[in-house]
Amino acid sequence: MTVNFRTLHRYLLSCIVIFFLMSAGFSMAGTAPNAKLDEVSRLLMSKTFDDKSRALDVLVEQSQPRTAELLHLLLDSRLYYHKKEKQLYIIADYDTGKIAIDLAGAEQLIKKKRDYKKIILNNNLRGQINRILAELGLNSNDPQQRENAVRDLLKDITPDTVLALKARFTIEESKKVREMIRIALAINDMKSSDEVLISNAIEQLNGSLEQESRGALVTFIDATETLDTPEASALNKQAQIALKGIEDKVQYYGWLETLYFGLSLGSVLVLAGIGLAITFGVMGVINMAHGELIMIGAYTTYVIQLLMPNHIEWSILVAIPAAFLVSGLVGIAIERGVIRFLYGRPLETLLATFGISLILQQAVRSIFSPLNRSVETPEWMSGLIQINPVFSLTLSRLYIIVFCLMVFVALLLVLKKTALGLQVRAVSQNRAMARAMGVRSNRVDALTFGLGSGVAGIAGVALSQLTNVGPNMGQAYIIDSFMVVVFGGVGNLWGTLVAGLTLGVANKVLEPWAGAVLAKVLMLIFIILFIQKRPRGLFPQRGRAAEG
Amino acid sequence: MKTFKKTLLSAACVLTLSAAAQAALAEETIKVGILHSLSGTMAISETTLKDTMLMLIEEQNAKGGLLGKKLEAVVVDPASNWPLFAEKARELVSKDKVDAVFGCWTSVSRKSVLPVFEETNSLLFYPVQYEGEESSKNVFYTGAAPNQQAIPAVDYLMAQGVERWVLAGTDYVYPRTTNKILEAYLKLKGVAAEDIMINYTPFGHSDWQSIVSDIKKFGSTGKKAAVVSTINGDANVPFYKELGSQGVAASDIPVVAFSVGEEELSGIDTGPLVGHLAAWNYFMSVDSEANDEFIDAWHKYTKNEDRVTNDPMEAHYLGFNMWVKAVTKAGTTDPAAVQEAIIGVAVPNLTGGYATMMPNHHITKPVLIGEIQDDGQFAVVWNTAGTVAGDAWSDFLEGSKDLISDWRAPLSCGNYNVKTAKCSGQNF
Incomplete structure (x- = not known):
């Protein structure tokens, strides 16, 4: 009993210590990064996109607890700044909204809408934000989100991302995400000079339909085309076979x-x-x-x-x-x-x-x-x-x-x-x-x-x-409609169904090599010729009705 | 008998008086013709321009008119029918005796009225961006020439790291000429032929599945790709919808459009399009005093707070102000005098800076690149440092790079070949 009491005592004590430590940590997190947050908002309010990009870098370096939230606000264009006050505000719905909330959470009534200007992004910034979110998403609880995160990271693999991916791989449980990470690492390995590594990487990429896998194989084949050491040409051949396999699959799809x-x-x-x-x-x-x-x-x-x-x-x-x-x-x-x-x-x-x-x-x-x-x-x-x-x-x-x-x-x-x-x-x-x-x-x-x-x-x-x-x-549909009905056979619903689907598929098969304009012309010519041969269309009415 | 004579006399008096009064009434107005389709396919874009002109004329009258006279708008409806454009133009010039005409949208309608204006030596202000390769003595091009829209847009994308190019357009003269110029320009900049994909579709094309899928494949080779779109009018909505539903995001393959403005976007849910681009010389979202005033006036005139403003509207605003200034300068509305007076006239742009009428009848314009936002507006992401002067004859096309146009006195030629030192006299 006494022993139990003692342990309880100890337990309580350690709890208190932890609590103190945590609160100290909290207050530190509460003050120091705020200065950084000001820096971030100053950069975000700048007119140049370079400054805004720097703001994102600062956000990442600091790894703020609110980083993800801020990034999502930016992406959804809900982050505004006041022209004169020079302060960031969150406005949920600019069109009808009446209230702006600053980053500390204080609400403010919108007096003049035009004073609040949206923080404008361009495509490069959006790309940068998505990458940061992807890296953050790598440790999300949802396997689907993790898979998407890895897929986003595939686009541009840097040594940093390789480290992050390897770290994730050791604790990853989902089979699909593991597979995705393997592919990402294999794409990275294709750039190395170790033949065994490359050979394994090609093996891994075999059958992967990600466009980056294809890209990595193509770059490798192009790079080793001119080398004539037996090892290089063997690898080249292996890569070509893998690429052929992938391309066959792509063609099928x-x-x-x-x-x-x-x-x-x-x-x-x-x-x-x-x-x-x-x-x-x-x-x-x-x-x-x-x-x-x-x-x-x-x-x-x-x-x-x-x-x-x-x-x-x-x-x-x-x-x-x-x-x-x-x-x-x-x-x-x-x-x-x-x-x-x-x-x-x-x-x-x-x-x-x-x-x-x-x-x-x-x-x-x-x-x-x-x-x-x-x-x-x-x-x-x-x-x-x-x-x-x-x-x-x-x-x-x-x-x-x-x-x-x-x-x-x-x-x-x-x-x-x-x-x-x-x-x-x-x-x-x-x-x-x-x-x-x-x-x-x-x-x-x-x-x-x-x-x-x-x-x-x-x-x-x-x-x-x-x-x-x-x-x-x-007007856009009247000609098509007549075309379908005449081709299918007047007075027959089945004819209309078959004719419509046939024309649709034929049009799409023709389009890639004939172009949209010519494909349409060809379809019309085909129908004219067909009607010459069978004036009553695909499914003509038979019997007495036909004469009526 | 006497009474009869008296009546006759008084009747004659009354007649002459009323005729004089009518003449005086007619004297008091300066007539301005508005030649925009109010029905048919092009009504979608042109009706707005008619309203813009009516608003500008009303404002000018409120300021006291022009040369002490009131302006009177004569509106006709060419009904999106190209030959009818020529008929209506002739009607405006010969029957209604207007002093200037503001109108046309499509290039084919402009080509259709061109002979009428040249024959009757009257004035046309054309407010829409077009393919260039034309300079008529009687036409003032207040919209952008390719070097004021297409080329800067491509430059911007190149600076953003784009290496593969899809030139997609509707199958008619503007996209074909613009794409020819762009192709020559891209090749000059060292882009390989296999990195350019050109695609034409018919007017009002609505099934974009395979083309968008092709674009997706074209852009998945590792090099960054972009689409330069000269797709016209109605076909844009299904095109953008298909991009959205096939998940082509602007950060992967951006689309820069030359025919999509605020008005076109008002018919689409822009959520999935955020980040796609447009190149224009004016955006409604530009923050300037003049623009705020213009938008307020437009909302007041249309009694609708939701109406948007767009680039061709600004072009009419500039063209109208230039004409007013030139008439004031010349002291008469006589077309020949105005033609001379208007060259060099400068009026303020809505987005800041000045637009000047150049000797080749094109004007100077700033070039802006905007990204589509989720509220259907554009946010400017890039703009030229100053204004760019419109070039009638492209420097990147074989037949036209040696041509210049100068309508001032000694040269007075729209098609002067600097190599052979000859004026062909042909304007298009």
Whole structure:
């Protein structure tokens, strides 16, 4: 018992001593570096970027507890200085914010906004900050962050980073991070003159897709090309084999990437064209205002985002039915107002709808201004899935591919499984017979046109995430839409899907060697030739419907 | 009979009087033509310039007009239709009898109206940066020539350590000529052919996936790469969106653009673009008294605090002030007299310093490089020490390096070959 007491006593004593030491340390940390912090802020407020770069160096040398915080503030452009007071302030939101906080934590009311100037960075400074953050991140608790940190450090390996990496390697537990560090060290070893080291390094780099690994191998091969000692040429050969292996892999992923790009371009084409496949394909109306219906869908998205500024994340989901309704109603108005008087006169329909398209464009210009509107991309749609350093899938495109397939399936179900679908098919096959059977063909015409227009509106929602939302956006898609529908075979949804995806992939395969302009020309020529051979497209309608 | 005669007489009197009054009314105004598209594709950029001109004219009238007369704006809409530009220009000059025209945006619209202005010997102020290789007696180029925008931008990037270059542009005359000049310039500076990648895309190109991916590959060889973009108008939004979604950060591969200003950025979410660059002669963010006043006036005129100002607006501001000064100096609005008087006229820039009209009808401008910020504005990261005089004929192109332009009395030539000492008389 007494022994226990004694140990407790000792324990308490040591605790007190530690506490004292710590508080002394704290107060030291509290005063001395503050002078340095002033130096840092003075340099940061300077006009030249050299001074700012020096400020970063000072920050690193001092290894302040707040270094990371300050760097993040700089990167997010939340660090300001007062023009006259010459003091740094943190302003969370400059546009609407009312309060500036100085580095000691004291709050201040913003009286005149223009007095607070942002600390401006340039790209080199941003690079420098990212490197410092990477070095700090090397000891983060999150393995993913550590991996990214090593990847950042790969770009420029200095003796300092090698030391830091080696130190980390001895305590690193994550397999992926260890692998990453091995590659980094191997890249560094490629610069040495020890043959065994180099040979091992090449072995390590074999199969690594990091661009720096390739860079290191290429530099090594170039450097040893002219040496003709047997050891050097053996190493050169080994490096060349490793490089060949990597390049084969890169090429393979290149093809995958092209395929992905093609599919995503294809699904944009399908989305734009599938509404037209209904109005043109099923009803036989040449609707030149189809692009403008897409535009109306995109503007609906914009308006929805204006209406719910605090729920941008969900605005897209609300916009889909809204755009369907708005574009669909406009479509029905066009059909009831103009097109129904012109059935059977395709040339006049063409001219009338072209006129409508101009009216809609100018109407949008008058209502929303001729400038493009900015539609925000929700957080969950931006970013990419990095599969490996040379192959990644952009999330927004992935969503659009999925969305396109969903729209396609939904339309197919509507046409095949609902009463409306049955009537639409009946009217399009034989109008007189359908009417005789009691189908109100006028109503069906209006609803079909509304359906096609509504789908165009949905396409507009998707396109607002990829391209401009402006008065001219419809024109960019009208030709593509007709191309897809004609190529796929008039009156066939499957044809539209296959045609859109084929054209997308073919375009992307052609583009790298023909250029964007020529690729498009080649596609058009191909379609013209194809139509000569098969005038009814990929999937022609057969039987009695074809004659109608 | 008598009464009839009387009435006739009084009617005649009234008629002559009213005619005289009308003549007097017409005398009182100086007409200024505004030739900018208010509909069609180019309305996106040109409508703003029309408003700028109306604002400047209103301000000038508030100051008491010009030569004791009020200014009157005549606005026409050429509807982004190039042949219509020529028709509307003729209408302004011949029918409305305007004393000067401010207008055009695209080079093709300028080329379309050029013969009209030369034939009728009237004046056009052209406010947009362009490819150079032109100097007309009747046109005043208040936007940048390539040596006032493209070349300094490339110099800046070189100083930042860029070794590989992607020249990406829309497929028409401005990007093609600018890229030809830049390619010659880069090769002169010792850049190897395999380190230059040139890419053209059609107007309104919207699918940038493979091109951005190519740029990414081009920039991953270890040497630092940059993109010099002459991509025009609408195609920029999907281009920048694709850069953002493929994760091309400005600190890896910066993009410097010559056609992207504050107005274009107002249609994009600029978060992922921070750090990409633009080269202009004016930025809204420049901190100067004159600029603050101009922005305040613009906000007041448009009754909208969110409207941005941009480089072509400043060009119109300069061109208009130069014209006002030249008319005051000449004491008349007669185009021939103004043409003579305006050379050497200097007016203050919005960003500090003075813009002077040179004998080749181009003006002196400071060159600024700005980085895109997350609020849709540019922060100036570099600027030339003084102003740069616009060069009509590029020094880096075979056919044009021996040409100079000087519209002052003895030479009076837009295309003078210093080697053969001949004036070809052709202006473009």
